[in-house]
Amino acid sequence: MMRGLxxxxxxxxxxxxxxxxxxxxLPASATDPYASNNGLYPTASEWSxxxxxxxxxxxxxxxxxxxxxxxxxxxxxxxxxxxxxxxKAFVEPNMRAMIDAPDTWDPAANGWYGMIWQGAGTAGxxxxxxxxSGQEAILGSFSGQIITQGTFQESGLTVNMQNxxxxxxxxxxxxxxxxxxxxxxxxxxxxxxxxxGGMVVKAAAVTPTPEQWPVVEGSGIWNxxxxxVESLQGPxxxxxxxxxxxxxxxxxxxxxxxxxxxxxxxxxxxxxxxYVYDKDAPGATAWDKLVPLGAMWGNDPAFAREPNGxxxxxxxxQETWINQKAPAYALSSLGWGGRLPGPIxxxxxxxxxxxxxxRVPMQRASSCxxxxxxxxxPFVANxxxxxxxxxxxxxxxxxxYPPGSEMWARWFQNRPGSKPQNDNEDAVALDYDMLIxxxxxxxxxAAGNGVFVQEHVDVH
Numbered sequence: 078m079m080r081g082l083x084x085x086x087x088x089x090x091x092x093x094x095x096x097x098x099x100x101x102x103l104p105a106s107a108t109d110p111y112a113s114n115n116g117l118y119p120t121a122s123e124w125s126x127x128x129x130x131x132x133x134x135x136x137x138x139x140x141x142x143x144x145x146x147x148x149x150x151x152x153x154x155x156x157x158x159x160x161x162x163x164x165k166a167f168v169e170p171n172m173r174a175m176i177d178a179p180d181t182w183d184p185a186a187n188g189w190y191g192m193i194w195q196g197a198g199t200a201g202x203x204x205x206x207x208x209x210s211g212q213e214a215i216l217g218s219f220s221g222q223i224i225t226q227g228t229f230q231e232s233g234l235t236v237n238m239q240n241x242x243x244x245x246x247x248x249x250x251x252x253x254x255x256x257x258x259x260x261x262x263x264x265x266x267x268x269x270x271x272x273x274g275g276m277v278v279k280a281a282a283v284t285p286t287p288e289q290w291p292v293v294e295g296s297g298i299w300n301x302x303x304x305x306v307e308s309l310q311g312p313x314x315x316x317x318x319x320x321x322x323x324x325x326x327x328x329x330x331x332x333x334x335x336x337x338x339x340x341x342x343x344x345x346x347x348x349x350x351x352y353v354y355d356k357d358a359p360g361a362t363a364w365d366k367l368v369p370l371g372a373m374w375g376n377d378p379a380f381a382r383e384p385n386g387x388x389x390x391x392x393x394x395q396e397t398w399i400n401q402k403a404p405a406y407a408l409s410s411l412g413w414g415g416r417l418p419g420p421i422x423x424x425x426x427x428x429x430x431x432x433x434x435x436r437v438p439m440q441r442a443s444s445c446x447x448x449x450x451x452x453x454x455p456f457v458a459n460x461x462x463x464x465x466x467x468x469x470x471x472x473x474x475x476x477x478y479p480p481g482s483e484m485w486a487r488w489f490q491n492r493p494g495s496k497p498q499n500d501n502e503d504a505v506a507l508d509y510d511m512l513i514x515x516x517x518x519x520x521x522x523a524a525g526n527g528v529f530v531q532e533h534v535d536v537h
Contacts, residue, residue: 386414
C-alpha cells in the first residue's frame with residue numbers, strides 16, 4: 078500500500094554514516110538546530126533512568142592522537158587486520174562504556190560530538206510529532222528501517238527487526254563542524270573537509286531478543302524510546318496516530334569507525350571499519366565480543382564493470398579486507414561482490430526492478446564507500462545505484478541500474494572527498510559524510526529553501 082506525499086522533508090537513511098540502515102525525516106518544521114531529541118519523553122513509570130544530552134560545543138582546535146600510534150602505510154589485504162585491531166584499542170578508553178554502560182556514558186565527558194539540525198522530529202497534524210523522526214530522548218539514537226526476517230533466516234532470525242544507531246564525531250572532526258556551523262543559519266558548505274586523523278563512530282543495537290535471534294545471546298542491552306517493530310507494520314500504519322513510542326530494549330550488534338587517513342587510503346582518503354557482536358568470542362562484555370568484520374578503503378573500481386563486481390580471473394578484492402573468522406550472520410550480509418558493509422546496513426535489497434526490465438528477487442547492491450560517496454550538496458543521488466532518488470523501505474519495489482553497467486559503476490569509483498559523485502552545477506562534495514548531507518538538507522527545509530516532498534512506501 079502506498080501513501081503518497083504524506084510527509085514533508087526528506088525521508089532517507091540515518092545510518093547511517095555507513096551504508097544506510099534507516100529511514101528518518103528531515104523536518105521542515107524543526108527550527109531548533111541544537112535540539113538533542115524530538116521532544117518525546119517516556120513517563121516516570123516507563124523510564125527512571127537518565128537521558129543523554131548531545132554535545133554541540135565544537136572546539137576550535139584538537140590534536141591528532143591516532144596518527145601517533147597508527148600504522149603509517151597504505152592499506153592492503155595483508156596489513157589491514159593490524160590497522161583494525163589497533164583502531165579498536167585506540168578508541169577503547171572512551172568508547173567501551175558507550176557500548177557496555179550506555180545509561181551513564183556522557184559524550185561531552187568523553188570528547189565526542191553530535192550533529193546539529195538532526196535532533197528535532199517532524200510535527201504532523203495538530204503538532205503531533207512522528208515518534209520515528211529525529212533523535213529519541215534516552216540515547217539520542219536514530220531509527221533504522223525494518224529489516225525483513227528472511228535477510229537473516231539462516232542464522233535463526235524469526236521476526237522482522239529494526240536497528241537504532243548513535244553517531245558521534247571526535248574532537249578533531251568537530252573542529253571542521255565548528256567551521257561548517259559557525260553560524261547554524263548560514264552553513265559554510267565549502268568548509269566540509271575532514272582534518273587528517275579525524276574519526277566518526279556509529280554504534281547500533283537491534284530489536285530481536287535472543288529467543289528471536291540467537292546471535293544476540295549475551296549482548297549488552299540498550300533502551301530507546303521508539304515505536305515497536307510491530308506497530309510500524311500493517312495497512313493501518315500512521316506515524317501520527319497509531320505508532321506510539323514506548324521504551325524498547327535492544328541488543329548491541331555493530332560498531333563502526335571511519336577515519337580520514339590519506340596515507341592508509343590514498344585514493345578516497347577514508348578507511349571504513351566494522352566490528353560485529355560475536356557471542357562466542359572471549360570476554361565478559363559486549364565490547365569485548367565486538368570482533369572485526371572487515372575494513373574498506375576503496376571501491377575496487379577495476380571490477381565495477383563486471384556483473385558480479387569481482388575479479389574475472391578469480392582473484393580477491395584489493396581494497397576490502399574481510400575477517401573470515403567473523404560470525405556467519407555478518408559474513409552473510411556483505412555487499413556487492415563481497416565489499417564491506419555491516420549487517421544492519423542493508424546491502425541486500427529485495428524486489429529489485431532493473432532498468433533493463435529484469436526483475437531480481439534479491440540484489441547485493443552497495444558498500445560502505447559506494448553509499449557514502451553520494452554525500453554532496455545538494456542531495457541528488459540515491460544511496461544505491463538507482464535512477465530513483467526515493468528510498469523505499471526494504472521489500473518494496475526498488476528500481477536499480479543493471480550491476481556492472483556504466484551507470485551502476487558510477488557508485489563504485491574511487492574519488493577524493495573533494496569531488497562530488499554527480500558533478501552538477503553548484504555541487505559541493507561533502508567528504509563522504511552523509512550525516513552532514515542530511516543536516517544541510519534539514520536546515521534548508523527549515524529555512525524554506527526548497528523542501529523536497531517524497532513518497533513514502535509502507536511495507537506490508
